[in-house]
Amino acid sequence: MPVLRIEGNEFRLGGEPFRIISGGLHYFRVHPGQWRDRLRKARLLGLNTVDTYVPWNLHQPRPRTFRSDDGLDLPAFLELAQQEGLHVLLRPGPYICAEWEGGGLPSWLLATPGIGLRTADPRYLEAVDDYLDRLLPLVVPYLATNGGPVLAVQVENEYGAYGEDPVYLTHLQERLRQGGVDVPLFTCDQPADLARGSIPGVLSTVNFGSRPAQGLAALRAHQGDGPLMCTEFWNGWFDRWGGVHVLRDAGSAAADLDEMLSAGASVNLYMFHGGTNFGFTNGANDKHTYRPTITSYDYDAPLDEAGDITPKYLAFRDVLARHTTVPDEPLPEPSKKLNLLGVRLTGNTPLLGSAGRLGEAVTGPRPLTMEELGQDFGFVLYETELREPGPTLLHFAGIADRAQVFLDGAAAGVLEREQHEAALAVTVPDGGATLAVLVENQGRVNYGQGIHDRKGLTGAVTAGGTELTGWSSTPLPLDDLSGLTFTTGGPQPVGPTFHRGEFEVEGPADTYLDLTGWTKGNAWINGFALGRHWSRGPQRRLYVPGPVLRPGTNELVVLELHATARATVDLRDTPDLGPTEE
Known part of the structure; x- marks a missing residue:
């Protein structure tokens, strides 16, 4: 496929002026059996490119390993995109945000005390380098310079909203180049963060959901020449548990898209098709209050969670038809549904009685976090003995994120990080009782300094002011239920x-x-x-x-x-x- 070049204020592809009209489509949020369908609908919308992140935490669930099987077969996804005639913008992180668990950073990083994520901390960079050493050999054959669909590769993601560490960003740039990435590199940031997130010699792009003129003007003020591009045009939004389903008017979003294209800018729809946070993969936000994201990542996108065409899809297609060639093909009907x-x-x-079939208990003087147990997702069951009978106050120094408390198997209460709860009054029977605490990881924080988000019981537990010791910690990742026996x-x-x-x-x-x-x-x-x-x-x-x-x-x-x-x-x-x- 032709190679993308940056010349003056425009992209050129195969020597001809080119505008990137892209849509976000995360292969890891879509069943692989549906990749081809979603890619075809991207082309029928009028897109010439699709954009995807790469989730480090799924590809490298443990250090010094790498998975690219089944739904993580990135090369297969890239091949299907090329077969559909689509280019690809690849965004390998290492941090991706994406309302994804931990922003894509693997949980095992947090087993290192004091590690500085998204910095030049040598311990973090060593892990990043190993990740890129394993990922890039799979990606390089699919770069446009090698005849593949990948036009450009992103360095980090909205870094200006997190920190200011040019040494770290330069390290990533150099590692990509050393790993064989010879297509254009780019960064993306919100308008106010462009200066902190940019790298000299690397194309800056901007993210926004409205007021295109102001967003593009901020990009031009920051970067005097180069193509104008909105890498994340937020045409919808995500939902959180306890909130409402967020919608964005199709007409308003289409008008902003038209304004951007009329200004000559390139654009990536975030999202074209959101998909689903299957399993335990949703992220969370914590701006003084912890808020986990729901399972659906429908995002009110042009293509809904089931891959069906929405009114927003049709509105965007009408806009694109005024600025580019839209395929003259009939649009597919909604997928068959089962009732x-x-x-x-x-x-x-029972879960408590089956814990030994789902994980192996680790004993010690204190509760162990998920990261100390080598666990990514799911639950941890903590158990110890309460020996002093009578009323007592249990206090938990750290709960991440939701704890169900039991005395001798009977429910005693629930404590939620989201509600800033940390204490529970219980009555211990004569002879004492077994205290069991089932803690759920509801999603690691994916944005801001809160990404240093360790899970489980993250501090001491006291009863009547006295610290409890002699704990067993049983990891319950629930990634294999075959050991369960049902009655x-x-x-x-x-x-x-x-x-x-x-x-x-x-x-x-x-x-x-x-x-x-x-x-x-x-x-x-x-x-x-x-x-x-x-x-x-x-x-x-x-x-x-x-x-x-x-x-x-x-x-x-x-x-x-x-x-x-x-x-x-x-x-x-x-x-x-x-x-x-x-």
Whole structure:
């Protein structure tokens, strides 16, 4: 494919003037069986490029390793993009934000006390260098200079909003070049952060969601020459648990897109297709109050979570038709959807009683964090003994992020980081009791200084002012449920319980798991982790990609952390992302 060059104030591709019209599409948020469909719809919108981050934490779940299988097969995604005639903007981080768990930084970095993330800290740079040494050999063959689709590569991500460390940024630039990246490099920042996040000799681009004239003017004031580009045009937004489903008017977004293109700027839609935070991969924000992001990353994007065309898609396509050639092809119909009501979950097994089947306990004088346990996602079960009978006050110096407290297996209360809760009054029976604390990682912070976000019990626990010792810490990553044994019959369990059921389908189709009447937990279909559910909302149904289902019998497992009003769930043919602002 032709090579991108920067000449004066324009991009040139194969010697001809070129405008990048791109859309964000994260391969790791889309089932790989649907990559081709989403890429085709990007081309039909009128895009000539797609943009993707690379999640370091998924590709390198442990130090000195690298995964590129299944849904992490980045080369396969790049090949499909090229087959569709699309270019690619590659954004390998190491930090990506993206409302993604930890901003894409692997949790094992935080096992090093005092490490400076996103700085020139030698311990951090050593890990970054190893990551790039493993990633770049997979990427370099797909650079445009080698006949591939990758036109340009980003250095870091919105660094100006985090810090000011030119040594760190220069190190990343040099490592990319040493690793064989010979296509243009770029940075992106919000208008006020351009100076701190830029690198001499590297193209600066700008991010904004509205007022294009002001954003582009700020970029030009910072960078006197070079192409104007908005790398993140925020045409929608993400949702948080306990909030509302955020929408952005399609007409307003289309008008801003038209204004940008009329100014001659290049653009990347953030997002073209958001996808899903499957499993435990959602991030969180903490601006004095911790706020975890929901499972859906629909983002009110032109292509919805199921990959269906929205009114915003059509509005954007009309705008693009005024500025570029839009394919004269019919647009695809919405994907086939499954509607199946009353799926019974007849098997169950308690989580606390099954902990030994899901993880191996580590004993010590204090609770260990997830990072000390070598754990990325999920839960940790902490246990110790309370020996003094009578009323006492439990105080937790650090909870990240939600703790369910039990005395001899009976629920004693819930403490939430989001609510700034740290203390619980309990009564210890004569003879003492076993204290169990089930702590959920609800998503590591993905933005700002809060990315140094260690999980689990992160400080001392006291009872009546006396520090408790003699703890066992059992990691429960819930990445393999095959060790669970389910039983049927008996009363409906209360407390953290896995529920299992089966259902039949004739063939795969997209659907939405409706957990109305359930409280909080996670869900899996055929071993595929769909994500978190929570009656707090706004999201009320979890998206199930069609390729997850199989003809015949399918298995559904739901972890319910509290209680459910019914032993059934529904598979619906429409989404429900909850109420919106009036």
